[in-house]
Every structure is written in C-alpha cells, then in structure tokens.
Amino acid sequence: MPPSLQKISQSVESRSADEKYADVNWDELGFGVIPTEFMYIMKCSNGGEFSQGHLTPYRNIELSPSAGVLNYGQGLFEGLKAYRTEDDRFLLFRPEENALRMQMGAERMLMPSPSTQQFLDAVKQTVLANKRWIPPLGKGTLYVRPLLIGSGPVLGVAPAAEYTFLVFAAPVGIYHKGPAGLNLYVEDQLHRATPGGTGGVKSITNYSPAYLAQQQARAKGFSDVLFLDSVTGKYIEELTACNIFILKGNVLATPAVHGTILPGITRKSIIAIALDFGYQVEERVIPVEDLLEADEAFCTGTAVVVTPIGAATYQGKRVEYNTGKGTLFHKLRETLTGIQTGRLEDKKGWTMEI
Ligand code: COI
Numbered sequence: 001m002p003p004s005l006q007k008i009s010q011s012v013e014s015r016s017a018d019e020k021y022a023d024v025n026w027d028e029l030g031f032g033v034i035p036t037e038f039m040y041i042m043k044c045s046n047g048g049e050f051s052q053g054h055l056t057p058y059r060n061i062e063l064s065p066s067a068g069v070l071n072y073g074q075g076l077f078e079g080l081k082a083y084r085t086e087d088d089r090f091l092l093f094r095p096e097e098n099a100l101r102m103q104m105g106a107e108r109m110l111m112p113s114p115s116t117q118q119f120l121d122a123v124k125q126t127v128l129a130n131k132r133w134i135p136p137l138g139k140g141t142l143y144v145r146p147l148l149i150g151s152g153p154v155l156g157v158a159p160a161a162e163y164t165f166l167v168f169a170a171p172v173g174i175y176h177k178g179p180a181g182l183n184l185y186v187e188d189q190l191h192r193a194t195p196g197g198t199g200g201v202k203s204i205t206n207y208s209p210a211y212l213a214q215q216q217a218r219a220k221g222f223s224d225v226l227f228l229d230s231v232t233g234k235y236i237e238e239l240t241a242c243n244i245f246i247l248k249g250n251v252l253a254t255p256a257v258h259g260t261i262l263p264g265i266t267r268k269s270i271i272a273i274a275l276d277f278g279y280q281v282e283e284r285v286i287p288v289e290d291l292l293e294a295d296e297a298f299c300t301g302t303a304v305v306v307t308p309i310g311a312a313t314y315q316g317k318r319v320e321y322n323t324g325k326g327t328l329f330h331k332l333r334e335t336l337t338g339i340q341t342g343r344l345e346d347k348k349g350w351t352m353e354i
Contacts, residue, residue: 029173068150181310
C-alpha cells in the first residue's frame with residue numbers, strides 16, 4: 001500500500017477506535033450535504049477496466065473544463081443507505097441492486113462501469129471509513145452516493161475517453177420535512193421523461209429538468225410534483241425523485257417500468273412486502289383518474305423511504321387521502337425500515353452486514 005494510503009487507513013482506524021460518533025447535531029438532520037471524512041475514487045481510461053480504487057479524504061475533485069460530464073452530461077448516480085442497528089452493527093440494503101442498476105445505466109449512456117464486486121467494495125470501504133457519521137438508530141441513516149462520470153475531455157459530441165467512479169456519503173434524516181402527507185401537484189405541461197430517453201436509468205440528466213416544475217409548484221404551496229407521461233399526458237409516472245403507489249380496496253398499483261420510470265429498489269421491495277401482506281399488486285399504466293379515486297397514495301425511494309401523499313391536485317381538482325393510523329403505507333414503512341435496521345428478521349436476505 002502506498003504510504004499516503006497507509007496513512008489514511010491508519011487515521012481511519014485510530015479515529016474509529018476512540019470516537020463512536022462524529023460531531024453532528026443528530027436531532028437536526030435533514031437531507032443536505034454534511035461532509036464526511038473520506039470518499040472513494042477509481043478511474044478507467046481508454047477502453048480499459050476500472051482498477052486501483054482507493055479511499056481519499058473528502059475533497060473537491062479536479063476536472064478538465066471539457067470533461068464529458070460537464071459538457072454533455074455523461075453521468076450516472078446511485079443512492080443507498082447504511083443503517084446502524086440497535087446493537088451497533090452496520091447494514092446495507094440490497095446494495096448489489098444498485099450495482100446492477102448502475103451497470104444497466106452505463107450501457108445506455110455508453111460508459112464502462114465498475115463490476116458488482118468493485119461497486120460493493122467501494123461502498124463498504126466508504127461506509128466503514130465514515131462509520132462515525134452513521135447516525136444513532138432512530139435519528140437517520142448514512143446516505144451513500146456512488147457517481148459514475150465521464151471525466152475525460154471531449155469537444156465533439158462523443159463519449160469521454162476517461163471515467164471516474166466516486167463514492168461519497170452524508171448523514172441524512174427525513175427528505176420531506178413538513179406536514180405528514182405530501183401536497184402533490186400533478187404537472188400537465190412539463191415532462192420528466194420520454195419513451196426511448198433515459199428516464200428508466202439513473203442518469204444525472206433526469207433531475208435538473210424537473211426543477212422548474214418543482215419551483216412553480218412550491219411557489220403555489222405544493223410540496224412536490226407528479227409527472228405525467230409525455231406522449232398522451234393521461235398517465236401518472238413518477239415524482240421528481242421517487243416512485244408512486246396508489247391503493248384502492250385491496251389492490252395496490254404502481255406505474256409499470258417500461259423505460260420512462262425509474263426501477264426503484266424501494267419500489268421493488270415494497271411490491272414484495274405488499275404481496276406478503278396479501279395485497280394484489282398491479283404494475284400497469286395508471287390513468288390520472290385512478291389517482292384521483294384512490295383511497296391512499298404514497299411514494300417510495302431510498303431518500304424518501306415510504307412517504308404518504310396527503311392530497312393531489314390535477315387541473316384545479318383537489319383530492320385528499322387517508323394518512324392516519326391503520327393505513328397501508330404505515331405498515332409497509334414499518335416493515336421495510338424494520339428489516340433495514342435489523343429490528344425485524346430479514347427473511348429475504350436483503351441486508352448485508354459490513
Ligand atoms: C434516492 O432516493 O436515492 C434518489 O435517487 C433520490 C435523490 C435524487 C434525492
């Protein structure tokens with residue numbers, strides 16, 4: 001190991017040995033950047049493979065002004081969390097699914113990607129190096145952000161010749177602070193994704209185009225935006241950063257992933273848990289009218305976990321949903337977070353202790 005890395009790894013060990021927690025006000029956690037101490041970085045160039053990744057102190061990175069990611073948005077990200085259990089063990093939730101999703105996205109964006117093993121090693125090293133930032137149980141989680149970017153210079157529109165895989169982490173609490181149920185605006189002018197585009201992969205370019213709709217909705221007092229399909233404008237798709245479910249009677253429905261919907265790992269897990277509970281689950285095209293007639297609606301994602309929707313407004317019509325005790329979202333969230341934090345038995349083998 002080079003002397004610089006040896007120093008880092010000694011520093012990781014000595015700090016983590018004598019200080020259980022970093023100096024963070026755990027009661028004030030939201031979803032923002034609280035820098036941790038280390039990040040992981042690995043590069044790949046000229047058609048080669050990723051190799052020689054390592055931890056390094058969390059810092060700004062140097063990029064050419066003509067880097068592919070800066071000029072043409074050639075980049076993907078992932079999001080997963082590390083959980084502290086009651087007896088101070090550390091768990092990841094289905095991290096291999098994130099690795100596979102990054103590989104799928106990399107194919108679409110014509111980028112090389114780290115192998116599943118490289119991805120998992122990088123995530124584990126980053127979490128363990130920053131374990132003092134994993135919040136106490138009940139206060140939050142450590143959000144882990146793997147990034148894959150075209151870091152080589154380009155001017156003509158073409159894939160970069162060099163790629164950087166980077167993993168950083170930040171302690172987070174609740175994503176949507178505020179009232180218990182989201183006040184949703186159904187956006188019927190601006191769109192998030194188009195068939196044949198990149199809505200179904202975690203491209204960095206899928207998010208900032210949603211800012212305008214989000215800002216306009218927030219200015220009117222809404223908490224988030226639900227996008228409709230861009231071809232007919234009749235079917236619900238997803239929010240700015242999460243998937244949506246609606247419940248009617250015993251039937252739970254969520255938009256089918258057919259290229260414009262992100263295949264969420266929380267989405268997939270919630271479907272499995274709801275089936276175990278005996279609900280009928282439908283992945284299908286969902287007309288906006290079904291949303292307006294639902295008994296319950298909620299959204300899912302790594303960041304939002306399972307967040308209830310309190311109301312939805314579409315073309316001036318507002319409907320409200322049940323968010324009280326005995327709701328399905330509540331049961332699903334309890335079960336999901338119970339498994340994620342080791343409080344409930346993980347019968348499906350979803351958690352990975354590190
Ligand atoms: C996640 O849930 O990890 C996401 O990707 C949402 C993020 C854009 C905040």
